[in-house]
Amino acid sequence: MHKKKLSFLEWINYIKFFKRKNDFCLKNVINIAKKLDLLHFFSFIFVVGGTNGKGSVCYILEKILLYSRYKVGLYTSPHLISYLERIRINGFHLDKDWHVLAFKKIEEARQSLKISYFDFITLSALFLFKYFKVNVIILEVGLGGKLDATSIVANDISIITNIDFDHKEILGKTRFKIAHEKAGIFKKNKIAIIGEEKRIPKSIYSTAKKLNTSLIRVNFEWFYEKKENTWNFISKKWKFYGLPYSNIPLINISVAFAALSKSNLFVDTNFLKKKLFPINIPGRFSIVQENPRIILDVAHNSHASFYLSKEIKKISKKYLKIYAVIGILEKKDFDGIVSNFFGIINKWNFILLNQNEKKFIDRVKKNLFFKDYKFFFNVQNAWNDIFLSVSKKDLILVFGSFITVSKVMNILKININK
Template identity: 50%
Template sequence: MCKNKFSFSMWIKYLEKLKKKNQINLIDIKHIARKLNLLNLKSFFFTVGGTNGKGTTCAMLEKLLLDSGYQVGLYTSPHLLNFVERVKINGLYVTEMQYVFAFLNIHSAKLNYSLSYFEFITLAALFLFKQYSLDIIILEVGLGGRLDATNIIDSDLSVITNIGIDHTSILGVNRFNIAREKAGIFRKNKISVIGEKDIPDSIYQEAKTTKTILKIINKDWYWEKYNNTWNLIHSKIALYNLPIPKIPLPNAAIALSALFYSDLDINKKKLRHAIAKIQLPGRFQTISCFPHIIVDVAHNAHAALYLSKKIDQMDIQGNIYAIFGVLKDKDISSIVAPLRNKISYWYTSTLSVDRSASLDQLKSNLPIQKTFFFNSISNAWNNLKKILNKKDIVLVFGSFITVSEFISIKQKK
């Protein structure tokens, strides 16, 4: 069937089958982007990288910029429930028909060039942005930075939220190498705001090579939390008694810092109200109160440790159950470790994707005496809900896919 007769769902199936034929580089995607005139958009670009917290940092940037009157485009990944979540124009998702139009144009321009799934949809996002007169475009890095598809854009300001161990088969096995990959988004004479406190030397080396201006936490800016408020002390502004956000404070702080280093005019009156309202689905999100069901997309050691600290802050009166699913390329033991002694029982399952961890992998990394194994998130939930009482806590985590499958099950019910 001709591609111009494809429906949105047919396009998604087509894209999911795309495989990169040659060595990973940005040559092909840059050529196509240049052909479509996507490299010279007149917007101010933020590029947000890091191991964790990219999505919430982008959400904070988007909200504060919209409240200040800017026309804003946002590109994030992965999506939680629906592909259309990946692109927003002025706070709203674009339609499936708009995506189809973008896909057709990318496919027509690519000819015999090889593109991966993420490269194709990144070009589609930029094509969608081009259809609007946007003041600001926010790009969330998909993986790493240096070879990520978003890196075809020379951003005006970059952000690195933190640097943890993840995607070691692609980015490297230690923080030095991972940080070097993430520093690939640095640009000459442009500012990069760094939220990592323990900065690997490779960050400084790459900044020196590229002549990037680093703005580092606890050196150029810092935040401090009190009981019910927090302060942001910045080389350009000091904000006191800010409301505690629903997103992690480090992400809120780095987003604010990046905004003020951008020299964009920010509405400080609306800022305080916006901070308290921002929340991203799937990030320590409560979807039921009795029992208390929390979904979180934590999928690496750094995120699991944050999740563990959030659990410590809760008033726990019943058991804590985990519905856990994870991908096979993750360091499963490091994800489980912070929560091993806090979870009463684990209801763990394989996921409905090829990249799912196997039952053998799960069995070798979870406490056997406290774990029940299933072949679907649905079966795990159906068995768990039979024994729950109103004071229990259910924590659903391990992957975006785990959370997505669980929320879909709950919505159908």
């Protein structure tokens, strides 16, 4: 294959099957980064890890820093509609030709070294950020932290949004082990923002002590307070009172505020208090239509679905019925995800996503609180079925995997790649 002449789509198809020769080693990724001088930047770097809320924190950081006149590079994953969503510079997605340029450079440096798809595209993002000379880089961790490609850069501030159970087969089956993996993004003599509101596992403290990383923790070094109609953020540097509520979890907004307050970057605090809200992030409690109201959310683990269920319950009395279109990958905590919606959802349309059909149906049926449900092999059929009975006064909630939400976005012709 003559790689110099590959189109953008041909490159995507070429790299999507890449795997590391050794899943427990970043050596090849680091070697490629060294060749291209991608380990050290003049840019200020945030690396954002955690179980949930990573994308929201990244988006909020980007929005505030752009308003504060910085040239910002943002790298997130996964994408909803197309690969182009993964990298933004100054709030815009790049033309495909720029991605092709980055792919060529990474491939030339890679030669025969074995790396994964995620490693490859992370390196390409770093290449583009250096090429465009951005002032600030925001990197969302793909999985864990310790072995993630985003951990190779010398970040200024590490962020862990929370620590919960997900990807247990890779990260470990205890919060101690999961936290140890996530703390792999900590850097020596730097700062780490911790948004975990439960008891913080000892592995966070031991890693921080080893690296002399300064931990800035919620309810210790910074706080957020809920009031009846407003909320407050309080840290040593910033004290904001009477902030308006948002559809984004306050803890995620607060994590971003805490990180910015410790960054020493110039921030237009007037923007934080008056112009930040409302916040609309694709696939995160996205209201995309009215009459009937349609909400999309990529809640794909029990922690995220718990928050989503609370938000839906708050507004449930406004609607005659609430319909759910849900697709969950086989390894996810099905019971933990759906049980949060007991007494909230009237009708369920379950989508079989590469699962053992009998096993999945048995899992649904054992949950006796389901009264009205159907099974479908694709999102389109599940979606079409909803409209046989839905009225303008109902609510349709689409949630679960990114696959499910992205397919509904395609059905609704929602374009976020602008």
